[in-house]
Amino acid sequence: MSTTQQQPIPNNSAIKVDLPDPTDDDMWEEEVTCAQRILLVMRDIGNVPKDDYNEAQNFHYRSVEKVVAATRDAMVKHGLLCVPTRVSVNAETYSTTTSTGKQRDARRASLKVTYTFMSADDASDAIETEIVSEALDYGGDKAVSQALTAAHKAILLQ
Numbered sequence: 669m670s671t672t673q674q675q676p677i678p679n680n681s682a683i684k685v686d687l688p689d690p691t692d693d694d695m696w697e698e699e700v701t702c703a704q705r706i707l708l709v710m711r712d713i714g715n716v717p718k719d720d721y722n723e724a725q726n727f728h729y730r731s732v733e734k735v736v737a738a739t740r741d742a743m744v745k746h747g748l749l750c751v752p753t754r755v756s757v758n759a760e761t762y763s764t765t766t767s768t769g770k771q772r773d774a775r776r777a778s779l780k781v782t783y784t785f786m787s788a789d790d791a792s793d794a795i796e797t798e799i800v801s802e803a804l805d806y807g808g809d810k811a812v813s814q815a816l817t818a819a820h821k822a823i824l825l826q
Contacts, residue, residue, distance in 0.1 A: 705785075712745070750784070775811040778802045
């Protein structure tokens with residue numbers, strides 16, 4: 669297996685990790701662990717910029733579509749899967765009053781999601797991680813799916 673050369677770490681630089689060279693076709697002849705695959709994916713995608721803007725609430729954000737697009741090709745390239753394996757949901761619906769005095773329903777959802785990262789060629793080589801996510805939907809019907817989307821986006825970034 670070919671590896672990158674380790675170099676001395678200059679001040680204020682990233683730590684060099686001895687990982688397989690993903691351009692080397694012989695890379696898959698030796699076992700690459702799930703943890704190594706995660707590092708390879710992280711190296712390939714780098715930073716996903718916050719280049720979308722919410723004018724109503726005045727903040728920049730990363731869309732889930734851009735996060736998935738940024739991570740998908742690298743995960744396929746390195747044989748890494750990420751699947752939700754357990755979800756615990758706590759949701760409640762309540763009535764609220766808008767600033768104009770109109771009554772409307774709102775739904776709040778809190779989730780704890782366990783995601784499993786695993787090697788595509790060996791499902792027993794896996795890392796489980798949990799994330800908590802919340803969402804509030806004033807339409808009353810999308811809070812759970814919004815919280816799942818936020819959890820998926822966060823787990824891919826972390």
